[in-house]
Amino acid sequence: MKPYVINGSQINVSELYKVLFSFQSVSISQETKILITANRQYLERKMADPHAVIYGINTGFGSLCNIQISDENLEKLQENLVLSHACGMGELVPEHICKLMHLLKIINLSHGCSGVRIELVEKLIELYNANIIPVIYQLGSLGASGDLAPLAHLSLPLLGVGQVYFNGSIVDSHMALHATSIKSIILKSKEGLALLNGTQFSLAYASIIVAEAKSVLHLANKIAALSMDAFICDIAPFDHLLHDIRPHRGQIIVASEICNYLKNSDIRSIDKYSVQDPYSFRCVPQVHGASYDAIIHAMEVINTEINSVTDNPIIFHKEDKILSGGNFHAQPLALILDYLAIALSELGSISERRVYQLINGDRGLPAFLTRHPGLNSGFMIAQYTAASIVSQNKQYCTPASIDSIVSSKGQEDHVSMAANAATKTFKILQNLKSLMAIELLTAVQALEFRRPKQSSELLEQMIKECRTEILFLDQDRLMHDDLVKAEKLIQIWIKEGLL
Numbered sequence: 001m002k003p004y005v006i007n008g009s010q011i012n013v014s015e016l017y018k019v020l021f022s023f024q025s026v027s028i029s030q031e032t033k034i035l036i037t038a039n040r041q042y043l044e045r046k047m048a049d050p051h052a053v054i055y056g057i058n059t060g061f062g063s064l065c066n067i068q069i070s071d072e073n074l075e076k077l078q079e080n081l082v083l084s085h086a087c088g089m090g091e092l093v094p095e096h097i098c099k100l101m102h103l104l105k106i107i108n109l110s111h112g113c114s115g116v117r118i119e120l121v122e123k124l125i126e127l128y129n130a131n132i133i134p135v136i137y138q139l140g141s142l143g144a145s146g147d148l149a150p151l152a153h154l155s156l157p158l159l160g161v162g163q164v165y166f167n168g169s170i171v172d173s174h175m176a177l178h179a180t181s182i183k184s185i186i187l188k189s190k191e192g193l194a195l196l197n198g199t200q201f202s203l204a205y206a207s208i209i210v211a212e213a214k215s216v217l218h219l220a221n222k223i224a225a226l227s228m229d230a231f232i233c234d235i236a237p238f239d240h241l242l243h244d245i246r247p248h249r250g251q252i253i254v255a256s257e258i259c260n261y262l263k264n265s266d267i268r269s270i271d272k273y274s275v276q277d278p279y280s281f282r283c284v285p286q287v288h289g290a291s292y293d294a295i296i297h298a299m300e301v302i303n304t305e306i307n308s309v310t311d312n313p314i315i316f317h318k319e320d321k322i323l324s325g326g327n328f329h330a331q332p333l334a335l336i337l338d339y340l341a342i343a344l345s346e347l348g349s350i351s352e353r354r355v356y357q358l359i360n361g362d363r364g365l366p367a368f369l370t371r372h373p374g375l376n377s378g379f380m381i382a383q384y385t386a387a388s389i390v391s392q393n394k395q396y397c398t399p400a401s402i403d404s405i406v407s408s409k410g411q412e413d414h415v416s417m418a419a420n421a422a423t424k425t426f427k428i429l430q431n432l433k434s435l436m437a438i439e440l441l442t443a444v445q446a447l448e449f450r451r452p453k454q455s456s457e458l459l460e461q462m463i464k465e466c467r468t469e470i471l472f473l474d475q476d477r478l479m480h481d482d483l484v485k486a487e488k489l490i491q492i493w494i495k496e497g498l499l
Helices: 013-021 030-047 071-085 095-109 118-129 148-159 173-180 191-196 200-230 240-244 249-262 284-306 331-359 380-396 418-448 457-469 479-496
Strands: 004-006 026-028 089-092 137-139 163-166 169-172 314-316 321-323
Touching (some): 013 095, 013 200, 026 030, 026 118, 071 191, 095 118, 095 148, 095 200, 118 148, 118 191, 137 418, 148 173, 148 191, 148 200, 163 173, 200 249, 200 284, 200 331, 200 418, 200 457, 200 479, 240 249, 249 457, 284 331, 331 380, 331 418, 380 418, 380 479, 418 457, 418 479
Parallel strands (some): 004 026
Antiparallel strands (some): 089 137, 314 321
């Protein structure tokens, strides 16, 4: 596979996901190298002025910005910055998200606005292509002044310090460098700050979440269609006429998908049990559709962030300006991640309600979907588990972005908390996959009680794939094992929708 070339053109979430999970190597174009080099040369000319005072380059950081650093200590200043800021705590960031952070940092520096040497960018690429991935911790960023602690841990392998994921294990960085004959690097002026300033921690999480969320949404529609057939629902609420007069994009798309999934289902010919179905079935276009719109909006914001420069200060060599601003402030990501959290949580909430309806013993289905209730509990406690997960998701939906804690002696007096928004939304996404697994198994079990009637060809194929892994529940068995298999199947289908 040819390397993915970073050349200044627009990059989107879908591209990044494919590069990441196809294990594609990366490179930068010759034009990008020239741009980065010109930007650095301009900064070095400015630094040659003995009267120049430039934040973070020959001054301290944060509230120490008024302390000037002597020329002979500029390299030590950058090394000290990385080491002192690498104080992350908590759980490990998943390896694939660490790798995406690494790639996003390469992309960010490739804009040629950060004043770093081309050697630094090339060293980051060398480590990335050698699959030496920094070990990073979830706690430590306030989502402003950059994702400081996580990005410090990202930077440690450049110095031969810290730990990395390498060949399936966690090892000390210097061991991985030695094994690959890669040399560590000495950071020059501005480079430590350029590495630590930025939103790549929250952005990596956001990119994975929103990429998978779109695939999850379409899969949730398909599973909802399975549940609708199992519950013998009326298809009339999905008629395009209803949605044409309330033309939210997501609502129209979801209604159309559901109709397509149920097309030519034999179960449509069974007499309906009720004039109207419960909201968890009838209002799928409105609920799933609103989540779809939220996901699309989030994707637009995240794509913008991927193609942005979030360093500070920023070097505009063509305009002869060095500007210190606040592009590192992750408020756009914090708000959109909180929005995504609610959108994904609602997909899980309505899914659990469909599970409840299917096990309730209504519409000709046996209670708890077992032929021998009493002796067997069937799907009774699977619904309990779903309810527990939904409740946890609701708790995670408390917005992180409404919080702010003053830091750095008041210099950083409003922060976004985007990092916390990212990690909790990621947990909601994982929980949603579990909820979808429970609904999938419940719907497939319920449909067995509609035989010999067949669902649509498309849904029957889905049932077949599920039954290849998980047999009909004729009598109670270890339900956890079935749910784990279903969750793995969900993850496979999600990635198939993305790669």
